[in-house]
Amino acid sequence: MINQQVNLYTPELRPTRQRLHAGTAGALVGIVLVILVAVMAYGRWHNQTLEQQLERLEQQNRNLETAVASMANQVQARQPDPELEASLARITETIARRQRLLERVEGLATHNHGGFSGRLSALARQVPEDLWLTAVRLQSLPSAMRLEGRTRAAELVPSYLARLGDEPAFVGETFGDFRLQRPDDEADHQWVEFRVATQPGEASGR
Structure with a gap:
């Protein structure tokens, strides 16, 4: 009986380690920073928009309160003595x-x-x-x-x-x-x- 061994673990089949080059890493970090800056900028813009809307609503409320007070004074002035x-x-x-x-x-x-x-x-x-x-x-x-x-x-x-x-x-x-x-x-x-x-x-x- 003849036994024959076949070595399948050849260099071509061995896993290779790929090293991350400095340029690629820097590019990834830059992309992440850009994304973070964009998210922060959007959040700041969104907050400013909400603050402006809130200010407009408060101004409208103040205008309504002034109008109501003026109308109340007019109604009171028209009441007979x-x-x-x-x-x-x-x-x-x-x-x-x-x-x-x-x-x-x-x-x-x-x-x-x-x-x-x-x-x-x-x-x-x-x-x-x-x-x-x-x-x-x-x-x-x-x-x-x-x-x-x-x-x-x-x-x-x-x-x-x-x-x-x-x-x-x-x-x-x-x-x-x-x-x-x-x-x-x-x-x-x-x-x-x-x-x-x-x-x-x-x-x-x-």
Whole structure:
């Protein structure tokens, strides 16, 4: 029996070691550095873009807040003043009362009460704000007059009577009786009731 050995481990089949040259290594390092620089540059650019967008959004928010504040001020400025509304309501009520008195005067004049129409017209013209007449009594023979009303300020009553003295219908007229009192009801305690009359004792009568 013949044995034959064959050597297959020839130099051609042996693994070879390839050495990395310095130039190739430098090129690889350069490529890696370029990639890193590019990534860092992109990240920085992206961050700057986000910061710019954030700044624009914050500016838009500030503009919106300014616009809202301006609109709120305009709305508040357009709201009516409560004191002005109350004053307007009082003036309107005074005008309405005077108009009602004048209408009553015209009605009396139509029914041939010419002697009283001048006085009633004067009473209506001179009624001040915050003073109300609740009753008027005029008598021709003998001549007499009684006024009843209420007011928030007692000093308005003598002022009203003084203004009546400037009216031709009341020239020479004097009020011999004058009474002021507050109502017994607590709810009406802010009011002052008054009664004045040309004849003594008339102000206490009904």
